[in-house]
Structure formats: structure tokens, C-alpha cells
Amino acid sequence: MQDLWQLSAPWWHFVLRGVVMYGLVTVLLRVSGKRAIGQFTPFDMILLILIGNAVQNGINGGDNSLTGAGIMAVTLIGLNYLVALGSARSQPFRHLVEGRPTLLAENGVVDQQALRRELVSHEDFLNAMRIAGCSEVAHIRRATLETNGHILIETRETTN
Structure with a gap:
């Protein structure tokens, strides 16, 4: 004991x-x-x-x-x-x-090199867009990979 x-x-x-x-x-x-x-x-x-x-x-x-x-x-x-x-x-x-958030896309342009560097697949990025209600890359104002691993998508105001 x-x-x-x-x-x-x-x-x-x-x-x-x-x-x-x-x-x-x-x-x-x-x-x-x-x-x-x-x-x-x-x-x-x-x-x-x-x-x-x-x-x-x-x-x-x-x-x-x-x-x-x-x-x-x-x-x-x-x-x-x-x-x-x-x-x-x-x-x-x-x-x-x-760490710091990583910019993945800005003003409708996706940084493919950043996606590869951060090991974010194209499917994961598209899924984050869907969750944010963003149907097209052109509507992205800013997309960041947050330090917790989540992708935050900010969309631009679109006019119909």
C-alpha cells in the first residue's frame, strides 16, 4: 500500500x-x-x-x-x-x-499558395463559403483561417 x-x-x-x-x-x-x-x-x-x-x-x-x-x-x-x-x-x-490568422482570399481573389501552405483543401474552402452563405468567390470580401482552424468568410454587399 x-x-x-x-x-x-x-x-x-x-x-x-x-x-x-x-x-x-x-x-x-x-x-x-x-x-x-x-x-x-x-x-x-x-x-x-x-x-x-x-x-x-x-x-x-x-x-x-x-x-x-x-x-x-x-x-x-x-x-x-x-x-x-x-x-x-x-x-x-x-x-x-x-499564431495569427492567415488571409486566404481578399476581394474575390483566392490565395492558392496560402491554401496549400495551411493545408486547406479546395473542398474545405467551398464548404466554408456555403456555411457563410457565399455562392461565388467573387462575393468574398475577405476569407481568413483563424487560429482555431475555422475559416471565416466575410462577403461583400452585392446589388441585384
Whole structure:
């Protein structure tokens, strides 16, 4: 019963491991692009599960105690809170963590290079247009890929 609570390393090892792995996974997710985060596919879910499994030993260092798990949970939730707080209070920090919106189209002209760079398929772009009630590319005033992965379409006023 004692083994359930006994740490295999000092408590601060768990905090340090959590901070390092949180930072690493955050950087990897940022590098993967906005679209990968905003639009989950079954493959994205598999990837997240495998990443969680891959970083597990890096976080807990092989420790299976309840105390270690509790320290890690508090550390990760605390880090997530600090990132959310920093993002809410500082625009430069928010841009660092979340990135910036990407212009995909403006004044009826679609930036095909931006679509490719952000991994937005033609079908996804057309779907965003349909959702926005935009029937033609020529009616687009501005289309942006937001940092949450959603495509926001602003239409021009059209005269009939």
C-alpha cells in the first residue's frame, strides 16, 4: 500500500518534466499548423493518443505512484491555466502561442499558395463559403483561417 504513494524521484523532477514536455508538445502542435488543430479527423485523434503515450514516460520518468500522477496533473493544469491567462492578457504572447490568422482570399481573389501552405483543401474552402452563405468567390470580401482552424468568410454587399 505504501508503494502507491511513494515517489521514485524528488517532486520537482515531475514538475520540471511536465513543463518540458508541455512546452515540447505545444511547439509541435504549433508547427503542425492551424488546420490540424481546428479540424480533427480520425487520424488526428489517433495521433493525439499516440503522442500522449509517447510522452508519458518522459513526464513521469517511470514513476507509477499516485502522488507522482497527482503532481503531474496539477502541473499540467497549472501550465494550461498560465498559458490561457497569458493569452488573455497579452496579445504578443497570444500570437506566440496561438499564431495569427492567415488571409486566404481578399476581394474575390483566392490565395492558392496560402491554401496549400495551411493545408486547406479546395473542398474545405467551398464548404466554408456555403456555411457563410457565399455562392461565388467573387462575393468574398475577405476569407481568413483563424487560429482555431475555422475559416471565416466575410462577403461583400452585392446589388441585384
